[in-house]
Amino acid sequence: MASTSTGSSGAYDTDLIVIGGGPAGCAAARMAASVGMRSVLVEPDALCRNLYRIPALNNVLGGYTSGPELADAITAELKATDLCRLELGRSATALRAEHDQVTVTLDTGTRLSAPYAIVATGVGPLQPRDVPWITAPPDLTLPPLWKAEAADAEGRTLLVLGGDRPIGTFLRAHPTTETGLLVAYPPGDDYKIDEIREDPRVTLLAVEHVTLHPPQGPTTMAEAVDRSGERHSVMADAAFLSIGNAPTTPPGDLARDTTGYCPPAAQHPRVVIAGDLRSARYQRVMTALGSGSEAALHAYYAARDLHTPERQEG
Structure with a gap:
C-alpha cells in the first residue's frame, strides 16, 4: 500500500504508522481513515487483547458492559476499514524520527516510512x-x-x-x-x-x-x-x-521520563504518544480511545501545515 504523500526522501509507504493495537491504537487508525489518511497498524498480538481480559466495564459509552463486547466491536470496525493495513503478529524493533519522516523497522526486517507515527504500545504488569x-x-x-x-x-x-x-x-x-x-x-x-x-x-x-x-x-x-x-x-x-504496570515501548527515538513513561510534550515532532503510555494517571479505556483519536487528528493537521489544536498532555 503506497501513499501519495511525499517527502524529501521520496514517497512514503503510508500516511501514518500506528504502533500498538489496543484501544488507543485502534482509535487512531480509525480516526485517520475517517479523514482520508492511510495507516499501517503494527501489533504483536491480537487487536485489543487486554480488553478481552476485562469482564466488567463501567466507564465507557455506547452501552458496553464487558471488555470482550467492546473489543469485538472495535476489532470488527477496524478490520472493515479499507484505509488501514493491519500488521498483526509483528513487533516494532526500531523507531527512527527524522526531520521529514519516521521510519519503523519490524521484526521481519521490513522498514516502513511515514510522515508521522503514533506510539500506543501501552503497559504490562509489574511483579x-x-x-x-x-x-x-x-x-x-x-x-x-x-x-x-x-x-x-x-x-x-x-x-x-x-x-x-x-x-x-x-x-x-x-x-x-x-x-x-x-x-x-x-x-x-x-x-x-x-x-x-x-x-x-x-x-x-x-x-x-x-x-x-x-x-x-x-x-x-x-x-x-x-x-x-x-x-x-x-x-x-x-x-x-494489583500493583500497576510498566510502560512497554519500542526501541528508538522516544523520550522517556524516570518511570519509563513517554510524556507527549517531550517527543520528536514526528512522534505522537497515545493511550496508557502517556502517564500512569490516565489509564482508562475511555481516555485511551480519546487520546488515540486526538493523536490521529494531530498528525492530520500537522501533515497539512494547518493549525494544530492544543493537546492535553497526560
Whole structure:
C-alpha cells in the first residue's frame, strides 16, 4: 500500500504508522481513515487483547458492559476499514524520527516510512520484585488480579498487593462471589481505593512495606508494616497483584521520563504518544480511545501545515 504523500526522501509507504493495537491504537487508525489518511497498524498480538481480559466495564459509552463486547466491536470496525493495513503478529524493533519522516523497522526486517507515527504500545504488569515496597523471593511470580476467576475466590481469602483499579473491576464482575480481599496498598495508591472502600468483602491495610515469605503449600504468608510502624502477620489462601504496570515501548527515538513513561510534550515532532503510555494517571479505556483519536487528528493537521489544536498532555 503506497501513499501519495511525499517527502524529501521520496514517497512514503503510508500516511501514518500506528504502533500498538489496543484501544488507543485502534482509535487512531480509525480516526485517520475517517479523514482520508492511510495507516499501517503494527501489533504483536491480537487487536485489543487486554480488553478481552476485562469482564466488567463501567466507564465507557455506547452501552458496553464487558471488555470482550467492546473489543469485538472495535476489532470488527477496524478490520472493515479499507484505509488501514493491519500488521498483526509483528513487533516494532526500531523507531527512527527524522526531520521529514519516521521510519519503523519490524521484526521481519521490513522498514516502513511515514510522515508521522503514533506510539500506543501501552503497559504490562509489574511483579513484586519491580516495586520497592515489597520484598519477595527473587523467583516469585504472582498473577495479576484480572486473571482470577470466581472459583479462585469463592469462600477464600485473597491477599491483593496494591490498590489499582482491577480490584473494582473484579468485584463488579463477581458481585455474588463470597470472598475476602485483604488489600495491602502503599501511600502512592491512597487515591485509588475510594471505589472499593465500601465493599464489605474488602479489608484495607495501608502499608509502608510488605515482606512475602516463600509459599507454604496452598497458603500465602506475609509480614506487613503499616503506616504507624506496627507489624502485622498476614495469612491468605492465595496472593494476587494489583500493583500497576510498566510502560512497554519500542526501541528508538522516544523520550522517556524516570518511570519509563513517554510524556507527549517531550517527543520528536514526528512522534505522537497515545493511550496508557502517556502517564500512569490516565489509564482508562475511555481516555485511551480519546487520546488515540486526538493523536490521529494531530498528525492530520500537522501533515497539512494547518493549525494544530492544543493537546492535553497526560
